[in-house]
Amino acid sequence: MSDAKKILVIEDDDVARELMRMALERKGYSVVTAEDGIQGYEAAVKENVDLIITDINMPAADGVHLVRRVRDTPGIDKTPILVTTGFGSGHATFSLAQGATAYEPKPIDPESFLATVARLLDVGE
Template sequence: MNNKKKIVLAEDNSTLSLLLKFKLEKEGYEVLVAEDGKKAIELIEKHNPNLILTDIMMPFVSGLEVISHVRNKLNLETKIIVFSAAGQEEMVLKAFNLGASDFMAKPFSPNELTIRIKRLLL
């Protein structure tokens, strides 16, 4: 039986998503990568992850729309960490109002992200 915690990572920067996937898999998580918000929603609906990591600015469906879908359409309490480039305070506030659990400004430390994930998945 697979007891690994599942994480859906929605990030359109392929270099960053590969780095995070590698780092989180080394930490023992199962990581499902979505290159846009539309794919993220499909993965979330199919796999019901323990945690969602999402960039705010993505093609097709934004991270804000992903949060809204998870909270309002799927009615899930899944923890959500949002990433965004610095200087987007309004977006960050919207993300929290929609139900995000945590926020990290880009660029961020993968080690800090790992600590935040462990704290949320206790």
């Protein structure tokens, strides 16, 4: 499955990261994971991903910082970014203003999450 869309999931919570990874892999996506914004940025530069999914509230470098860095980096600056947050729409609105493409509230609703991923990757469900 070499033509599978590659998705980077950046999430500091092990359980949430693993659940997203499993849901995405079941849909046929190739998934790379990272535990914080620093590892996530390095993976975004190195892995040539089709979509970045990031939590907003993380140690080391948060999701908003990551969004800004990605948007300022030629070669990955156009990559769609889906942010996830459990802190309400205020955080999501701020992230969108910083350059995120879309957001999903936490806890993640699998159906909505996968539909948003498909839309951002422009693939049919």
